[in-house]
Amino acid sequence: MRFKWKIGLLAGVVVLAAGGGTIFSATQDATWLKTRLSDAVQQSTGRHLSIGTLHVWVLPFPWVEAQNVRLSGVEDGGPDALAVKQVRARLSIMPLFSHRIAFENVSVIGPKVTLRRLSDGRADWLLTPPTTTEQGGSTSQSVAPQMHWNVGVSDLTVLQANVQWDDALTHRSGTFGLSRARVRGLDGTAPDLDIQGEKGAGRFSLTGQTGPFWPLGAQLPMQLRLNLTQNGHSIGMAHLDGVINAPRDERVYNLHLGGSVGQLQDLNVFFPHASLPDGQNLSVDLTVGGRGDAPQVQSLHVRTGRVDLAHWLPQAALTRVVVDAATPEDPLSLHVDGQMGTQPVGLNGTAGSLQQLMQMQAQAEAPVDLALTQGDTAVQAKGTVSAAHSALDVQGRLDHLAFGAQWPDVSGLTVTGHVESDKTQPLFKNHTLADVLHGVTMSGDVQVQAMNWQGVAWSQVQTHVAIGNGRLALDPIHAVGNGQQQVARLVYDLSGGQPQVEASARSVFLPLAVVQSWLHVAPDMQGTVQLVGALSAQGDTAAARSNSLTGHLGASVVDGSIGSALLRRMLGPQVPVKGQMPIRCFGVHTQFADGVAHIDQLGLESDFLHLRGQGSVTLGTHELNMQLAPQVLLGGASASSSLHVTGPWANPQVSMASANDGRFGITIGGSGSDEGTSCTALLATAREGADGPNPATVQKKASKEEKIMNMLHGLGLFR
Numbered sequence: 001m002r003f004k005w006k007i008g009l010l011a012g013v014v015v016l017a018a019g020g021g022t023i024f025s026a027t028q029d030a031t032w033l034k035t036r037l038s039d040a041v042q043q044s045t046g047r048h049l050s051i052g053t054l055h056v057w058v059l060p061f062p063w064v065e066a067q068n069v070r071l072s073g074v075e076d077g078g079p080d081a082l083a084v085k086q087v088r089a090r091l092s093i094m095p096l097f098s099h100r101i102a103f104e105n106v107s108v109i110g111p112k113v114t115l116r117r118l119s120d121g122r123a124d125w126l127l128t129p130p131t132t133t134e135q136g137g138s139t140s141q142s143v144a145p146q147m148h149w150n151v152g153v154s155d156l157t158v159l160q161a162n163v164q165w166d167d168a169l170t171h172r173s174g175t176f177g178l179s180r181a182r183v184r185g186l187d188g189t190a191p192d193l194d195i196q197g198e199k200g201a202g203r204f205s206l207t208g209q210t211g212p213f214w215p216l217g218a219q220l221p222m223q224l225r226l227n228l229t230q231n232g233h234s235i236g237m238a239h240l241d242g243v244i245n246a247p248r249d250e251r252v253y254n255l256h257l258g259g260s261v262g263q264l265q266d267l268n269v270f271f272p273h274a275s276l277p278d279g280q281n282l283s284v285d286l287t288v289g290g291r292g293d294a295p296q297v298q299s300l301h302v303r304t305g306r307v308d309l310a311h312w313l314p315q316a317a318l319t320r321v322v323v324d325a326a327t328p329e330d331p332l333s334l335h336v337d338g339q340m341g342t343q344p345v346g347l348n349g350t351a352g353s354l355q356q357l358m359q360m361q362a363q364a365e366a367p368v369d370l371a372l373t374q375g376d377t378a379v380q381a382k383g384t385v386s387a388a389h390s391a392l393d394v395q396g397r398l399d400h401l402a403f404g405a406q407w408p409d410v411s412g413l414t415v416t417g418h419v420e421s422d423k424t425q426p427l428f429k430n431h432t433l434a435d436v437l438h439g440v441t442m443s444g445d446v447q448v449q450a451m452n453w454q455g456v457a458w459s460q461v462q463t464h465v466a467i468g469n470g471r472l473a474l475d476p477i478h479a480v481g482n483g484q485q486q487v488a489r490l491v492y493d494l495s496g497g498q499p500q501v502e503a504s505a506r507s508v509f510l511p512l513a514v515v516q517s518w519l520h521v522a523p524d525m526q527g528t529v530q531l532v533g534a535l536s537a538q539g540d541t542a543a544a545r546s547n548s549l550t551g552h553l554g555a556s557v558v559d560g561s562i563g564s565a566l567l568r569r570m571l572g573p574q575v576p577v578k579g580q581m582p583i584r585c586f587g588v589h590t591q592f593a594d595g596v597a598h599i600d601q602l603g604l605e606s607d608f609l610h611l612r613g614q615g616s617v618t619l620g621t622h623e624l625n626m627q628l629a630p631q632v633l634l635g636g637a638s639a640s641s642s643l644h645v646t647g648p649w650a651n652p653q654v655s656m657a658s659a660n661d662g663r664f665g666i667t668i669g670g671s672g673s674d675e676g677t678s679c680t681a682l683l684a685t686a687r688e689g690a691d692g693p694n695p696a697t698v699q700k701k702a703s704k705e706e707k708i709m710n711m712l713h714g715l716g717l718f719r
Contacts, residue, residue: 236261417444527560587686
């Protein structure tokens with residue numbers, strides 16, 4: 001027995017000596033190891049691996065340290081997919097006898113990962129081994145053909161990684177960090193994943209098991225769990241279960257995905273540019289089948305609680321959403337309950353099937369039948385949708401719609417029309433106003449029984465809407481309001497080289513607050529403005545539209561008020577008016593050309609102040625050049641002067657101007673009576689001869705002398 005033990009020990013020493021010598025010789029030759037690692041990665045992935053420095057230690061156990069390690073990306077000359085400052089790994093001894101380099105406990109410290117998908121579909125994460133011809137041309141000449149080495153990794157730990165991704169197909173990009181990513185059993189059949197990452201104040205963890213990554217087997221099973229937290233509190237979760245059969249060839253999918261989030265806005269911590277709305281209790285459940293590059297959704301179930309839509313539609317919200325399709329062939333059913341202000345509204349119906357909507361084949365038509373409901377009334381859209389051509393008929397009636405103070409309240413809305421598009425698929429991806437006008441043909445009639453907007457009321461409102469060849473026209477627009485027939489026309493045309501806008505109005509009444517908001521000016525006047533005129537402009541910037549603006553416009557206000565800030569801006573900072581000053585009438589008539597608004601008449605009248613003027617405003621700079629003639633009524637007489645207003649609108653300069661005889665000063669005398677008839681000529685010019693309401697009858701008041709003298713002092717008189 002002792003003799004056998006001695007023989008065994010001697011044989012072991014010989015084997016260890018021979019093997020150890022081979023291992024020692026091999027591992028000390030760092031250049032040799034770098035070359036074989038690079039060749040092995042090239043043959044397995046088609047990517048180039050470069051290593052700055054490589055150190056190999058044999059004692060106390062074989063281990064390797066590499067610095068400045070880089071793995072090339074999918075694009076030649078593009079950024080590296082992986083850049084690592086330091087990699088450490090234990091080296092297994094026995095596989096070296098079989099020409100295998102097997103690493104254990106690989107630690108990757110501080111890597112920078114760049115994942116890109118190019119516009120042609122190539123991606124950094126799709127690793128494709130080179131063909132036999134490519135391998136023959138790229139294999140290092142220093143390695144004999146019979147000395148082929150493979151590389152294997154059993155356990156991998158990544159610490160403090162930075163990941164950047166950029167998808168040119170979906171135009172999405174982002175970045176996040178990985179505090180720790182650990183994968184065990186990479187050389188087995190069921191690797192374990194434990195990945196911990198962060199994005200701002202958000203944290204996520206991905207855990208579970210998959211099939212073998214490298215090389216891929218006949219199946220790639222998956223069982224993954226994703227958990228999201230913010231400040232230590234759970235905000236959502238998701239799961240992925242199933243298998244991908246033949247992952248290297250056909251890629252046949254059999255996957256089940258699901259997830260839920262309690263508050264949709266919490267996801268903004270991971271997607272800071274998404275501006276996700278306030279939404280509650282969102283859940284999604286779906287199965288995926290199909291094969292190759294065309295995975296298909298086999299079933300879909302979506303549920304949401306309340307979702308605030310105020311960012312897109314004022315005072316609008318979804319209270320409940322249910323979307324269901326049990327199979328790819330079943331119609332996709334949609335049930336939406338919502339609110340417009342305090343009004344309940346709904347959207348119900350079907351829209352094709354999952355198979356039709358996902359494939360979007362050129363000739364495959366998906367039937368659509370949707371209804372926007374309110375109580376017992378509804379507007380229905382019915383027709384077909386396909387990638388090549390879509391057509392919908394729209395008709396119906398809704399009792400009442402309210403969109404908030406920024407939009408009018410509508411009662412008795414009736415719609416009849418037809419919509420077609422030969423660009424459904426492009427419009428699904430890009431749906432700006434320009435895309436819609438160029439991709440949609442529409443003809444429809446809209447009627448409204450009654451409409452109210454901030455105190456201004458209309459009835460019998462109707463218009464014809466036409467869209468075609470990049471042109472939107474609302475022509476004509478008819479309404480009855482303020483005892484007047486109102487007619488307007490609006491055209492927005494993108495068919496030419498530059499956008500063109502045309503608008504005309506014949507006695508159209510609007511709330512002054514709305515018009516001032518459109519013009520981005522302070523709400524210094526209150527009341528209802530009557531607009532008469534025709535304007536046109538072109539250009540895709542505000543400056544271009546201002547320089548090209550042509551036409552004429554008259555605006556008038558009856559029984560409104562004007563703010564003290566506007567009076568001080570026009571007449572001087574000492575005008576003693578606080579708050580709003582009632583006015584019987586205001587009128588202005590303007591001609592637009594060459595970037596200048598030529599004001600041929602401006603006037604207003606109150607109980608003790610009359611104002612007339614003319615001049616110009618440079619639209620691009622808001623530079624004023626105005627001649628004003630204020631007149632203060634003194635019982636049976638009056639006092640007047642001439643003023644010159646120059647400088648920018650934000651900071652005008654007011655100075656005395658010479659009278660007709662060339663002298664500076666004031667004129668005292670003349671009629672100071674005010675019977676309200678002087679508004680007639682002012683309003684007639686502003687209305688371009690159209691009819692309109694008359695000011696209220698003048699009520700004579702006593703004891704106005706103190707206010708009148710204060711006004712004179714404010715105008716720089718009698719100091």
